[in-house]
Amino acid sequence: MESFLKKSKKASSVCANLSSMVKNSVLNQMADELENSVLEIISENKRDLDYAKEINLGSALLDRLMLDKDRVAGMAKAIREIATLKEPVGRILEGWRVESGLNIQKVTVPIGVIGIIYESRPNVTSDTAALCFKSGNVCVLKGGKEAEYSNQIIAKVLQKVLIRNNLPKELMALLPDSSREGVSKLIKMDKFVDLIIPRGGEGLIKFVSNNASVPVVKHDKGLCHTYIDASADVKKALDVCLNAKCRRVGICGAMETLLVHKKIANEVLPLLESEFKKFDTELRGCKKTQKILNVTLATDEDFDTEYLDNILSIKIVKNTKEAITHISKFGSGHSDAIITEDYSNAEEFLNGIDSACVYLNASTQFTDGGEFGFGAEVGISTNKLHARGPMGINELTTYKFKIYGNGHIR
Amino acid sequence: MESFLKKSKKASSVCANLSSMVKNSVLNQMADELENSVLEIISENKRDLDYAKEINLGSALLDRLMLDKDRVAGMAKAIREIATLKEPVGRILEGWRVESGLNIQKVTVPIGVIGIIYESRPNVTSDTAALCFKSGNVCVLKGGKEAEYSNQIIAKVLQKVLIRNNLPKELMALLPDSSREGVSKLIKMDKFVDLIIPRGGEGLIKFVSNNASVPVVKHDKGLCHTYIDASADVKKALDVCLNAKCRRVGICGAMETLLVHKKIANEVLPLLESEFKKFDTELRGCKKTQKILNVTLATDEDFDTEYLDNILSIKIVKNTKEAITHISKFGSGHSDAIITEDYSNAEEFLNGIDSACVYLNASTQFTDGGEFGFGAEVGISTNKLHARGPMGINELTTYKFKIYGNGHIR
Numbered sequence: 094m095e096s097f098l099k100k101s102k103k104a105s106s107v108c109a110n111l112s113s114m115v116k117n118s119v120l121n122q123m124a125d126e127l128e129n130s131v132l133e134i135i136s137e138n139k140r141d142l143d144y145a146k147e148i149n150l151g152s153a154l155l156d157r158l159m160l161d162k163d164r165v166a167g168m169a170k171a172i173r174e175i176a177t178l179k180e181p182v183g184r185i186l187e188g189w190r191v192e193s194g195l196n197i198q199k200v201t202v203p204i205g206v207i208g209i210i211y212e213s214r215p216n217v218t219s220d221t222a223a224l225c226f227k228s229g230n231v232c233v234l235k236g237g238k239e240a241e242y243s244n245q246i247i248a249k250v251l252q253k254v255l256i257r258n259n260l261p262k263e264l265m266a267l268l269p270d271s272s273r274e275g276v277s278k279l280i281k282m283d284k285f286v287d288l289i290i291p292r293g294g295e296g297l298i299k300f301v302s303n304n305a306s307v308p309v310v311k312h313d314k315g316l317c318h319t320y321i322d323a324s325a326d327v328k329k330a331l332d333v334c335l336n337a338k339c340r341r342v343g344i345c346g347a348m349e350t351l352l353v354h355k356k357i358a359n360e361v362l363p364l365l366e367s368e369f370k371k372f373d374t375e376l377r378g379c380k381k382t383q384k385i386l387n388v389t390l391a392t393d394e395d396f397d398t399e400y401l402d403n404i405l406s407i408k409i410v411k412n413t414k415e416a417i418t419h420i421s422k423f424g425s426g427h428s429d430a431i432i433t434e435d436y437s438n439a440e441e442f443l444n445g446i447d448s449a450c451v452y453l454n455a456s457t458q459f460t461d462g463g464e465f466g467f468g469a470e471v472g473i474s475t476n477k478l479h480a481r482g483p484m485g486i487n488e489l490t491t492y493k494f495k496i497y498g499n500g501h502i503r
Numbered sequence: 504m505e506s507f508l509k510k511s512k513k514a515s516s517v518c519a520n521l522s523s524m525v526k527n528s529v530l531n532q533m534a535d536e537l538e539n540s541v542l543e544i545i546s547e548n549k550r551d552l553d554y555a556k557e558i559n560l561g562s563a564l565l566d567r568l569m570l571d572k573d574r575v576a577g578m579a580k581a582i583r584e585i586a587t588l589k590e591p592v593g594r595i596l597e598g599w600r601v602e603s604g605l606n607i608q609k610v611t612v613p614i615g616v617i618g619i620i621y622e623s624r625p626n627v628t629s630d631t632a633a634l635c636f637k638s639g640n641v642c643v644l645k646g647g648k649e650a651e652y653s654n655q656i657i658a659k660v661l662q663k664v665l666i667r668n669n670l671p672k673e674l675m676a677l678l679p680d681s682s683r684e685g686v687s688k689l690i691k692m693d694k695f696v697d698l699i700i701p702r703g704g705e706g707l708i709k710f711v712s713n714n715a716s717v718p719v720v721k722h723d724k725g726l727c728h729t730y731i732d733a734s735a736d737v738k739k740a741l742d743v744c745l746n747a748k749c750r751r752v753g754i755c756g757a758m759e760t761l762l763v764h765k766k767i768a769n770e771v772l773p774l775l776e777s778e779f780k781k782f783d784t785e786l787r788g789c790k791k792t793q794k795i796l797n798v799t800l801a802t803d804e805d806f807d808t809e810y811l812d813n814i815l816s817i818k819i820v821k822n823t824k825e826a827i828t829h830i831s832k833f834g835s836g837h838s839d840a841i842i843t844e845d846y847s848n849a850e851e852f853l854n855g856i857d858s859a860c861v862y863l864n865a866s867t868q869f870t871d872g873g874e875f876g877f878g879a880e881v882g883i884s885t886n887k888l889h890a891r892g893p894m895g896i897n898e899l900t901t902y903k904f905k906i907y908g909n910g911h912i913r
Binding site: 106109110189191192193195197202204205281283287288302303306308309310326328329332333335336340421443444445447448449450451452453454455456458459464465466476477478479481482491492493494495496497498499500501502503 | 516519520599601602603605614615691693698712716718719720736738739742743745746750853854855857858859860861863864865866868869875876886887888889891892902904905906907908909910911912913
């Protein structure tokens with residue numbers, strides 16, 4: 094492991110200073126090569142699928158795992174789009190002259206070696222490899238066991254293009270030891286690895302956070318709230334809540350808990366109930382909600398659960414302050430929204446909620462790199478430091494100070 | 504510990520949204536209160552000094568520990584200066600409208616609860632408390648055992664002002680259990696603590712990095728290099744090297760290793776030797792250096808050592824590339840400089856060195872928040888993420904996205 098990561102570290106100085114032109118050419122070649130290798134990829138993917146069926150993986154997971162011609166074309170398209178993104182390295186974030194006369198530039202640079210731990214979908218392998226490459230980083234990828242053959246063939250195809258371009262294949266590599274022990278070792282190699290991004294279940298993220306000596310940017314759960322204030326526009330409230338819950342129930346930006354001001358609850362809850370009925374959404378509610386709707390009781394455990402399912406907890410609150418208190422206690426700092434026409438309540442909520450994304454009169458499902466205009470996303474960070482919320486390619490860079498003097502002494 | 508940190512977390516929502524006016528008024532009152540309490544502070548400081556003498560602490564450490572009327576006035580002045588800094592919270596870093604019509608603002612917010620672990624100088628207690636308060640953060644301070652009485656009285660004075668202003672005293676508090684076990688617990692409390700900043704020896708930093716589940720911004724060592732290129736202006740080279748080594752030998756930005764291009768070594772090394780003689784600097788050199796200067800051999804261990812002392816290792820290299828390779832191997836990513844008049848060599852060095860601060864024709868001792876124009880500094884981060892190099896008050900903030908819609912659904 095150490096000798097492998099030593100090579101990754103060494104490779105990082107190669108890719109840190111590649112020109113956009115070279116990087117984009119290599120990425121476009123990779124896209125072509127993926128399409129040229131489609132039969133080989135599908136046949137390796139079939140080995141994963143066969144094994145997955147053998148161990149009775151659920152149909153949703155099987156679908157995430159499956160690759161066909163269209164999906165491989167989608168992977169190639171994603172890489173071509175990443176090639177078109179604006180060069181993230183070498184941006185001058187700030188520049189100024191200090192009292193002593195030195196000229197300082199704060200310039201973006203790659204982070205270095207990034208370890209990414211993820212699950213299921215094999216397209217994540219090519220997406221993240223391309224994002225890391227475009228931003229001048231070396232990636233060490235650890236995909237799910239269930240996608241092992243698929244990930245290996247994808248990495249092999251990408252590396253073939255690297256080699257053809259006289260670049261070290263270590264720029265994009267799978268972690269050689271993909272066991273839990275391999276991960277344990279990886280996250281302690283702060284001498285060679287600069288960042289770990291774990292994307293996956295709570296167990297994985299807790300394990301990585303607790304044991305890593307390498308800095309971690311978590312992609313943790315989203316326990317997202319929408320609060321309908323007394324002054325909400327009812328039409329907007331209905332539209333936004335339906336979308337926040339039902340557009341897709343399994344993504345981290347989906348609403349899990351609805352908070353409703355007591356003054357508007359009698360009007361809005363029955364309307365919501367009949368809308369949610371169309372989507373077969375199961376509603377659970379606090380005791381006050383139960384006086385309005387015929388629903389099962391929502392306990393503190395419900396309010397503390399990221400369902401990722403077609404279930405919604407409802408709680409009636411007496412004001413914006415109580416909504417904020419509830420979210421501070423149960424929220425995961427991902428995305429929360431207020432529906433209101435009242436300026437002061439809106440600002441109280443937007444400033445008082447300590448989450449990556451706070452929305453006024455909009456669906457929390459907008460939390461997404463593409464929707465934010467970032468072009469492609471690494472994921473949604475639930476870290477407070479370095480990157481928060483949707484992570485685009487710029488969030489895969491850090492900065493350094495370039496200081497120009499002329500014999501300056503202090 | 505947990506109930507203490509729970510209060511810290513709760514207090515963080517109070518100070519996140521205080522107005523500049525309130526914060527600055529409180530800070531100025533704190534400065535006054537420190538000056539009013541000078542006798543009490545000096546008498547508590549004497550208890551620390553007495554104990555330090557008893558255990559035979561060295562004179563340099565005794566001097567760092569000692570408080571007198573002037574130094575307390577200096578602490579008060581530092582707080583007043585922090586009060587004058589531009590409000591770091593609520594800055595809109597970017598704002599844009601996305602395709603769907605949503606208006607997104609990327610706005611600075613406080614980090615939350617920050618644990619700071621440091622040593623010796625009691626003024627760090629008031630400085631960091633003031634910097635955290637101004638940036639809307641709660642601080643949990645863990646100073647050195649040797650300054651315990653001094654830190655306690657300083658915290659008490661600051662808290663007195665908080666209480667007088669109806670603010671929770673938990674906004675600025677010392678860690679109740681200041682033992683190693685106390686620190687062990689603190690760095691695992693990711694539920695309540697958002698950031699740990701360890702400032703101190705390698706042992707402390709390694710311990711914190713390896714055991715923390717809370718994100719860490721390290722203030723680690725500085726093994727800084729200056730490289731004199733073949734085309735260097737000799738006068739600038741002499742001035743800058745003298746300053747980088749001898750201005751103060753004990754700070755992290757001091758030069759520890761000098762690299763010299765072989766073409767200029769014969770000319771510049773004897774001149775440097777006679778200059779360094781005036782400062783009694785001990786020179787050690789590689790074998791090639793020994794052919795020019797009468798010095799002891801510098802081993803790999805020397806090149807790997809942050810002396811923080813009046814000692815300099817010298818190595819002759821054949822070009823900029825070899826200088827970069829040496830620095831990549833032995834450097835600590837803090838500050839490194841090239842002295843050259845050659846454009847291409849300058850850019851090769853500035854882009855090729857992966858350090859927080861890279862200098863052209865200037866002394867590495869400029870790495871300092873004050874010199875960078877940040878007004879006051881938390882320290883010098885050797886992290887690559889979140890904050891790199893001198894950390895000013897803005898680096899004590901993170902950001903969130905405020906998203907303004909009008910019933911927008913995805």
